[in-house]
Amino acid sequence: MEVSQERAAGIVEWVRGRGRILIVTHDNPDPDSIAAAVALRHLLLIQTGQNAVIGFGGIIGRRENLNMVMELEIVLTPISTLELDQFDVVCMVDTQPGTGNNSYPADRKVHLVIDHHPPRAELLQVDWVDVREAYGASATILYEYLCSQGIRLNTRLATGLFYAIKSETQDLGREWSRADREAYLRLLPLSNNRILFRIARPQVPGNYFSIFKRAIENSRIYGPVLVFNLFQIDNPDMVAELADFMLRHEGVIYVLGMGWYQGGEVISLRTIEPEAKLGVVAREILRDLGSAGGHGMMAGGQVKPMAEDEHSQRELELMITRRFIKALDVEPTPGVALVGKD
Template identity: 30%
Template sequence: MTRASAAQIADALRDRASVVIISHVRPDPDTIGSALGLGLGLRSLGVAVRCGFSGPETLPGVLHELPGADLIAPLTPPSPGEVAVAVDAATVSRLGAYEDVFTAADTRVCIDHHVSNAGFGDLDFIDPESDCTAVLVLQVLDELGVDLTADIATCLYAGLVTDTGSFKWARPASFHVAARLLESGVDAAQWSRALLDSHPYSWLQMVSTVLGTSVLDEQACDGRGLVYATVTADEMAGLAWDDSESVIDVVRTAREAEVAAVFKEATPGEWTVSLRSKTSVDLVPVARALGGGGHTRAAGYSDSGTAADVIARLRAQL
């Protein structure tokens, strides 16, 4: 493992015949936007590019509309000399079944912004001070001398606008990046609406049920408060898996709670858990203790069992 700069990553990718770019399982806009933005940039330089992600879930519909989505396909083992790049994955296990594709490559590159990422590539470009991985990809593309087209900028904007919560918690540098992306031709109104403010009507009904059974414990977290909700597999019936991802953004608004959690049942007995804090609780140790990771104020992990058991394990860590 070598901590690398954007320039060193560019050197590793420059003049390669082919590059495979791997997003994490249950892909979000940052991992897909980063992969497609990097992929389009490399393709413009004549590099053969393959992008993919592992898992039973399909790509969320809106992400199918991103430029370069045609690059995404099932991945085969790397060819000799091919570079594998993991984008926005805090651990190599987040690549799912494609962990083997990554580890079999002659050169392995990790580009990520999670503070919990200890590095797992030959070259690791990891910057927890970046609001999203897409911003790091832009730095690599700049070092490669890639022209920032509207298509590339749109892919990177998808990661930036979602990982900053529509810029609600963006660092100053992200506003400079956003201005540059918009100047390159991104339709910010269209993509912000599509990525953040668009759900099927059945989502409203699901959220109504979930919020109606949410729990507030103002004494949890040493009196700082915990609010949590569960989304069962039955409640998700008829909805795409990604429709549960935004529930945390509603639950976290409870002003009486420093920490918010949403327990999402992917299949009966199998849960993914989203955690958010506001100002004083570092979620990374909590998520790590439960097998996950993430950021100081946003983290997650997976667990198995009944809802009561999964909730109890989180509460024991808080």
């Protein structure tokens, strides 16, 4: 907490009086990115009187994430609709310059980055950097900032931060730290349980289940590795959601999921192996194809541009599958369909 107090105070004083502020999340923002952005906006508003705009790219596609935004009345603005020249301070949360997973132009200056992903070389050009790889959620860092500055958390803010840590660490079951656990336990009694229930258990349309069907029918198992291809999708978040779901298959240790969305291939990696270093694996398998990053047990990436036709996507699937199995040092085995054809 002492580190957070020093950094939060320094950031506040640096930002004070510098003009309009933009906070950028990663594309298709998840609860951690959203909650961290809201917490940073609250910190700056309370301490400096300066309000900030939260900008994002892509869509908020996953129904839980959409419910979170609606239930907590969070205002987010598509970055494509913003006149970027009007902002004097640009912050990034849960993402970094050069990752390829945010829509802020790469040639524009970024002043502040708060993240829990591995640091990139582009951070050398950033004025203020707080990257904590050991933390399970960026929301935990911002929670510490608020506490260190003596800022009271209202129910909505506490609920958002709690849900972010809960979802990012899967209830402290995946890649959590002592700081995450402490924040989780302190935020729980401050949160609104009814809102949490509505966020976590949304009703979904019928085509949601057809995507599960498609994933199951297009899954193949290579020993401890399961690979699925959703082909064309209208919600990029479904790749990560299905990757988490498929990891429940008995005997599967690693999952590679993919789907085509708006001119690019979305890739998601998951594992139950704590020492897998999937962020490194993702960068290796997509080294000459696209961008990638992540943590030890989950990672993702994208290939752009990518042809829409099924043949091209199947070729990419085979190439990435071979690289994935090799990078994991898993003995190659013939792929077996998850389910037989009717």
